[in-house]
Amino acid sequence: MxxxxxxxxxxxxxxxxxxxxxxxxxxxxxxxxxxxxxxxxxxxxxxxxxxxxxxxxxxxxxxxxxxxxxxxxxxxxxxxxxxxxxxxxxxxxxxxxxxxxxxxxxxxxxxxxxxxxxxxxxxxxxxxxxxxxxxxxxxxxxxxxxxxxxxxxxxxxxxxxxxxxxxxxxxxxDAEDQDVEWTIVLDDWVDGIQGTPDDELDKLTGMGSGDHNGRMGMGGHGQMMHGTPDRVLGGDVGDVMYPHYLINGRIPRAHRTFEARPGDKARLRFINSGGDTIFKVALGGHRMTVTHTDGFPVQPWETESIYLSMGERVDVEVILGDGIFPLTALAVGKDDRAFAVIRTAGGQAPRPDVDFPELSSTGLLLSSLKPADRALLPEGTPDREVSIDLGGQMMPYEWSILTDGQSSSATVQEGQRLRMVMRNRTMMPHPMHIHGHTWALPGSGGLRKDTVLLRHGETMIADLIADNPGEWAFHCHNAYHMETGMVSSLRYE
Ligand SMILES: [Cu+2]
Known part of the structure; x- marks a missing residue:
C-alpha cells in the first residue's frame, strides 16, 4: 500500500x-x-x-x-x-x-x-x-x-x-483457577470533547486552523509535545495531548471500582486501545505475575509495572491484599494518567493522583519476556529475510515503512519461514503490528507477539511461518502514524 x-x-x-x-x-x-x-x-x-x-x-x-x-x-x-x-x-x-x-x-x-x-x-x-x-x-x-x-x-x-x-x-x-477476572481497557480520549481525531491530525500536519483551546499554544504545524521524558522510552513518546485518559471508559475522578475478597486470585486482561498513548501500568501494594502477552502464554514473570503500547495486550495474575488499591496507567510522556481502584475492604479510596512505589519502578517491556513451551514455533532457519526500515518525523508530519529499501510490500511463499529485521530510524517509539500471524522473537527465546514496541533507534528481529495465505497489513499501531504512511503489507506470492 x-x-x-x-x-x-x-x-x-x-x-x-x-x-x-x-x-x-x-x-x-x-x-x-x-x-x-x-x-x-x-x-x-x-x-x-x-x-x-x-x-x-x-x-x-x-x-x-x-x-x-x-x-x-x-x-x-x-x-x-x-x-x-x-x-x-x-x-x-x-x-x-x-x-x-x-x-x-x-x-x-x-x-x-x-x-x-x-x-x-x-x-x-x-x-x-x-x-x-x-x-x-x-x-x-x-x-x-x-x-x-x-x-x-x-x-x-x-x-x-x-x-x-x-x-x-x-x-x-489455561488453568482458569482465578477467583475473579477483569478486562481492563486503557484508552486516550479526545473525540467529542475537543473536536475529533481528524482535527488532531489536521493540527499535526499543519492543515488545522490552530489549537482552539490554546492547550499547546498556537497549534498546528506539527509541533512536538513537551511531556516529561521517560527513562526507558525517552523524551518523544506521543504526538497528541489528549484531554482524558480512560480505564474502561471512565476518567480518573469518576473511576471504576473492581471488587473482590482479600486473598482472591485475580486475572487482569489489559488491552491498550489508545490511538497515540503508551501506558505504564501498576497496582499499588502488589507485584503482578505476567502470564500471557498478545494472547500467547509466557514463562511467568513478576514485575511491579509494565509498559503497554497501542495494540499490545498483557494478562497478569495477582493475589489481592486486604484493602483499597490504586490501579494506575500513566500516559507516558504526557504528564497525565488513567485510573481505577481495586477494593477488597471498606474505607476511603485513594486519590486519582496518588503516587506509589510500584508506579515509579522500572517498567517491564513485554518483548523481553520468554515464551511458554506450548507457545513455541517449531525450530528452523529462515528461508527468506527482509529488512524493514521505519522512517519519518514530526515536520513535515509523515511516516514510512521501507521493505528492502522500497516502498513496496514484503513478499513470501507459503510454507517459508520469514525473518523480518525491523529498524526504527526515527526519534519515536513505534508499536509494529502484523495481521494474520503472530511473530516469534528470536532475541527473546521465540516469544510470540503480534505487536512489538520498537524504541527510538532500536532494531528488532521477528520471524514468522507463512501458513496463512493472502495479503496482510503490517503497520505502526499509532493511528496517526499509520494514517500518514507508516503502513505496508506482507503478500504471499
Ligand atoms: Cu509509529
Whole structure:
C-alpha cells in the first residue's frame, strides 16, 4: 500500500466529517440495537472447511453519546444485540459477526491478533471493499488460539473514536483457577470533547486552523509535545495531548471500582486501545505475575509495572491484599494518567493522583519476556529475510515503512519461514503490528507477539511461518502514524 492511499483516505475523512455534528446531535442516544440486516448483506467468502458458526453477534456502528464520567462524549461506537460490545468465545469457535454501518462514512472491522482467513481481516482496499454507509457485512471466521484480543475499525482514524471492544478467547489449556477476572481497557480520549481525531491530525500536519483551546499554544504545524521524558522510552513518546485518559471508559475522578475478597486470585486482561498513548501500568501494594502477552502464554514473570503500547495486550495474575488499591496507567510522556481502584475492604479510596512505589519502578517491556513451551514455533532457519526500515518525523508530519529499501510490500511463499529485521530510524517509539500471524522473537527465546514496541533507534528481529495465505497489513499501531504512511503489507506470492 502506498502513502497516496492513506492520503486519499485522510482527505475523504475530512470532507465527510463536516456533517458529523448534525448526525451525532439527532441520534445521541444509543437506543435499542438496530439488528435488521441491511439490504446489501455481503458474507465474507469463507473457506469451505469452516463449520457452522458457534457464536453469533450483531453489531451496529453508529454515532452515539458516551458518559465518560459526568462528561458526555459524542462519538462513534458499536452497539451490540447483547447490550455489550465485548465478545467472548472459546478457541476453536467459529464466529459470525454481522455489522451494519450507520456511520456517515465507510467502515470495516479488524480482529486484532487473530490468525483468521484473509477475507475476514477487515482492511478496506486490501482484504475487502469498504462497508459503505447503510450497508451491512458479515464476518465469519474461526478463532484458532485462546487469549486476550480486541476488535476495532481499520478505517482512517476511527479506532481513536469509540469503535473498539474486547475480544476474549477462552483457552481450554489455561488453568482458569482465578477467583475473579477483569478486562481492563486503557484508552486516550479526545473525540467529542475537543473536536475529533481528524482535527488532531489536521493540527499535526499543519492543515488545522490552530489549537482552539490554546492547550499547546498556537497549534498546528506539527509541533512536538513537551511531556516529561521517560527513562526507558525517552523524551518523544506521543504526538497528541489528549484531554482524558480512560480505564474502561471512565476518567480518573469518576473511576471504576473492581471488587473482590482479600486473598482472591485475580486475572487482569489489559488491552491498550489508545490511538497515540503508551501506558505504564501498576497496582499499588502488589507485584503482578505476567502470564500471557498478545494472547500467547509466557514463562511467568513478576514485575511491579509494565509498559503497554497501542495494540499490545498483557494478562497478569495477582493475589489481592486486604484493602483499597490504586490501579494506575500513566500516559507516558504526557504528564497525565488513567485510573481505577481495586477494593477488597471498606474505607476511603485513594486519590486519582496518588503516587506509589510500584508506579515509579522500572517498567517491564513485554518483548523481553520468554515464551511458554506450548507457545513455541517449531525450530528452523529462515528461508527468506527482509529488512524493514521505519522512517519519518514530526515536520513535515509523515511516516514510512521501507521493505528492502522500497516502498513496496514484503513478499513470501507459503510454507517459508520469514525473518523480518525491523529498524526504527526515527526519534519515536513505534508499536509494529502484523495481521494474520503472530511473530516469534528470536532475541527473546521465540516469544510470540503480534505487536512489538520498537524504541527510538532500536532494531528488532521477528520471524514468522507463512501458513496463512493472502495479503496482510503490517503497520505502526499509532493511528496517526499509520494514517500518514507508516503502513505496508506482507503478500504471499
Ligand atoms: Cu509509529
Amino acid at each position: 502506498t502513502s497516496s492511499f492513506s492520503r486519499r483516505q485522510f482527505l475523504l475523512g475530512g470532507l465527510v466529517l463536516a456533517g458529523t455534528g448534525a448526525v451525532a446531535a439527532c441520534t445521541s442516544d444509543p437506543g435499542p440495537a438496530a439488528s435488521a440486516p441491511g439490504p446489501s448483506l455481503r458474507p465474507t467468502p469463507t473457506p469451505t472447511a469452516l463449520g457452522e458458526p458457534t457464536v453469533r453477534r450483531t453489531l451496529t456502528a453508529r454515532p452515539l453519546s458516551l458518559d465518560i464520567g459526568g462528561i458526555e462524549a459524542k462519538t462513534w461506537g458499536y452497539v451490540s444485540d447483547t447490550g455489550d460490545a465485548a465478545i467472548e468465545a472459546t478457541a476453536g469457535d467459529v464466529l459470525q459477526v454481522d455489522i451494519t454501518n450507520e456511520l456517515p462514512e465507510s467502515t470495516s472491522i479488524h480482529w486484532h491478533g487473530i490468525a483468521l482467513h484473509n477475507a475476514a481481516d477487515g482492511v478496506p482496499g486490501m482484504t475487502q471493499d469498504p462497508i459503505e454507509p447503510g450497508e451491512s457485512f458479515s464476518y465469519v471466521f474461526e478463532v484458532p488460539h485462546g487469549g486476550t484480543y480486541f476488535y476495532h475499525s481499520h478505517t482512517g482514524l476511527q479506532l481513536d473514536r469509540g469503535l473498539h471492544a474486547p475480544l476474549i478467547i477462552r483457552d481450554p489449556q
